[in-house]
Each structure stands twice: as structure tokens, then as C-alpha cells.
Amino acid sequence: MQGDFHYYATYCAAMLAGYDHKDSLLICHAAQLVDFCSRSWLKKAGGPSDAATTQLQLEMMDARTDRLGLCDITRIWASFHFLPRDLYAEIKKGSKNYKDKYRMICGPNGDLLVETVKLAKGKGPAAAGIAMHVLADTWAHTYFAGTPSLVINNTNHHFYELIPKENGETERVKIVFAHKPGTPDEPDKGLYISSIYQASEDSIMNLGHGRAGHLPDYSYIHYAYLPAWAEYREIIKDNPSDYEKAFGQMVYALKYLRGDAEEFQKDTYAIGELEEQIDTIRGIIAKRQPDASEDWKAFGERLSKEEIPDFDMDAYLDAYRGAEKAAKADTYLGQFMEAAIRQKHMVTAQILESGNRLVGIPPRKAKK
């Protein structure tokens, strides 16, 4: 997902969950900061490098893809952007390495999502924002894994946008991927920018949805394709429906974090409570545009009757830098970094516990 959903839509979800304007801004800032909190930025901020929630393009181009390098990449991307749905997924085929990679496939409503939301409870708006980023991405990044893998993340020429026609049928429009990073996608021509094909299993080009470019991040798109792992079964991804669920689940999760609900359960959405706003939400999600920021912003400002400032990654930097060492943890950025480290350690520990070796060497189980 992009800034439109992580920042502005998260703000709207927080307002609808009952937070005030100030806390909603902190929550959506944290949700968006997850896409910017790289080691380079943390160095500038003076924060711990373990709190990195993303890797910049330049960092990735030089990233090591040996065993240790892959573990580092996987810890970051699986913890914050591609939360695995089922670490114990039943799979009879393939080597141990293949099974490990298969079980890293991201998806919504997994056990790790419940853990993520519960972990943020009572830890303030920064932790809530991080949890909302992770939650939202489980819907957008479904079927891709947060570890470099050709056999899981590759896509091929069989990629179509599904456009409903007036007579009820669905038209299939071929999607073409080009490799020209930095240039914008052209949805009207069905032309999207993606990473180039690299036959090496662990190439950084095969991380997450790089081979499908930004296409999974667009809320309006409804598409069909052949994922590398699905044994030639065509997968249909309905982003408008998924993004609506993502929004409804964010409102529900934020209500839980705010103390309005006792438990956070899977497959639960606050859609029914959004009767007055649902048409507006569906309208923004379905509108054919690569960036829905303006629409979400206008909706958010209607909800709070306050102005939502543009996202500024350095907005709270001075407060963090200026704080005494002992008081840094009490600042908003200090809380963000602590929450990020907690999230990363929780996900890493769960992956290790499952016996998966992609984030490190699992501890030996004690003999009975």
C-alpha cells in the first residue's frame, strides 16, 4: 500500500474509531513512517539501527544476499510489510528451503496479525500506527512473501486486469510490465513498471511484489495472474473488496486498541458501523487513480473538521534529538522505535519458533 492508504485512510479509520484529531495524526504518521524508517534515516535521527522498518532502494541495491544478509532482509520485510499468514501451512512438496519460503507468503487474518495488534495494545499511538501499517499490507500484499524468492514471488506474462462490462461480463485486459524504475505507471494503457526478471533465487529483484511493480498497491484494480507458487492455478485478486475489508478491520482494530473492544478477533470488520460513510469509502477505493491521497484527505477533513498536514518524515525529529538520553523513550519517535523493535522481535521469534530458518537459526528444542 502507499501513502494514500497508510497516511490519509489510516487517519480516517482512527477518527471513525473514536480517536481525536491529534492522536489520529500521530497514528497515521506512524503508519506512514514505516515506509521511511530505514537505517540511513535512523542514523540521521540517532536512533537504534535495529528499529529499521524498511530498506531504501539504494540500501537494497547494495544489500548482501548471503545467508546473514537474507535473514536481515526477511526480518524487516516480513515483520512490517509481508506478515506471513500461516507459518505452519500444510505443504507436502519441496525441500525444507522451499517449504520455509512458501510459509512466508503474506495474507490477512493470520495468527501473527492477532499477535501484532495485541502487541500494540496500551503502547500509544506510534505502536498503533505500526500495527495499522502491518494490518493494511496483509491485504495489499497477499500472495507475495517478504523474502527474496524467484519460486514464490515471480510472475509471468499471464497477467490481466478484470474490467466489468455493462452486460455483466468481465473483460480481460492484458497487463504489460516494463522495467523503468522512476517512471510512472500508465493504468489506461495497462502498462506498469516492475523489477526485471532475475533467474537467481535470492536476487533482491525477487523480493515481495517487485515483479508485479506497484500494481498490488492500487485499491481500484481487480486482476488475475499466475503466482509462481500456485501450480498454474489462476489467482483472482479483488483489491476494491480487499481494501474495503482492510479499512473495516483497521477501524475495528483501532477500537480494540482504544479500549472499546475486549478482544481482537480474526475476520472481524467494522463495516456495519460505517453505514453513513460506506458509499464515500467505496467510491474512493474504486476510483481509477494511482494515488487517492486527495480524496482520502478530503474525507478525513470532513470527519474531523481539521486540516490534515502533508506527511513529513522529519516532523518529530527535533523533539527526539533534543531529548536527554533517558527521556528519548518518552518522545513520540522513541515510542515508534521501541514499538518497531518489539514488532520485529515478536515476528522473528514466531518464525524461529516454527522451525523456519529464513530469519536465523532456530533454537534447539529441549529434549523431553
Added chain:
Amino acid sequence: MTIRQRMKQIMVGVIMVLFALLMIAFDEKAYPVIVGVYATALEFMGIRLIWYYFTMARHMVGGRSILCRGVLFVDFGVFTGSLALVPHIYVLLYLAGTLAFSAVVDLLRAKEAKGIDSPWKLKTLQGGVELLTAIVCLLFMNTPALVVDIYSLGLIFSAITRIVNAFRRMPAVTIS
């Protein structure tokens, strides 16, 4: 390309230059060594691909192409190794043939890259020079010493483009 991949490309480029210089210095006497190393490298690549297919890519959409490439590499490796015992003119013919094949692959890849707005000019130049070298080798077949020098120069050019390519940064699509 990661630092490790870059180092690998540079090392392959340097080895290619050394081969070319060996051939220029020792002419036909260097053939057995070159053929041996070439055959071993092809077999190693093939076995690695076949291993990757059976452990991972077997379950992947389009994975059979990896098996086919692996088998082809092993096959070429075995064939190349068998050339150590035949007259050197045939070895030269074979090397020119592989150069022409590599040129065609490079040109096709450049065409594909152009189609998806990827960098394509250096690849086209590489393919063009390799093809030209292979043709000139065939034209001067009756003067082996000259053919060795032409082939060696073509090899040095390929090595240099490989090293230049290793220093180019290939951007990945930012994932958010």
C-alpha cells in the same frame, strides 16, 4: 546487482581477459587448458541449475525452463571437454560457434530489454561485436594464428563489457 554478484561478474571478466592473453601468447598450445576450464565451468553451472530445479524450481510456474537450461549446460560442458582430443581447427570452429550463439542470445535479450524499456544499448553492442568476431574468425579460417588473435580480441571486448556492466546500478522497484 549485489556486491557479491558484482564481484563474481568482475572475476569472470578478468578470467576471460587472462584466457585471451594466454591464447595470444601461446597460440594453439593454450587450447587444452582453455577447453578444460570452459568445460568444467559449463558443467558446474548445469549441475547447479539442475539441483535448483529439483530442490526449488520444480514447483514453480515456468520452472521446467530452468531444468532445460541445466541439462543444456551439462551437455555443452561434456561436449566441450571432448574437444580436447580433436584437431585444433575444430576447437576454434566450436569456440567461434559458441561466440556466435552467445551473440544471438545477447541480441535477442537486447531486443526484449528494449521492449520493456530496460537498458539495451550496451547489450546490442556486445552482441554485434561478438557476431562480427565470429564471422571474421570463419572468414580467416585458413590462417589459424590470425584467427586466434581475432577471437582473443573479441573475448577481451566481451570481458570488458561484462566488467562495465558489473559497475552499473540496476534499480529495483521500491516496495511500500
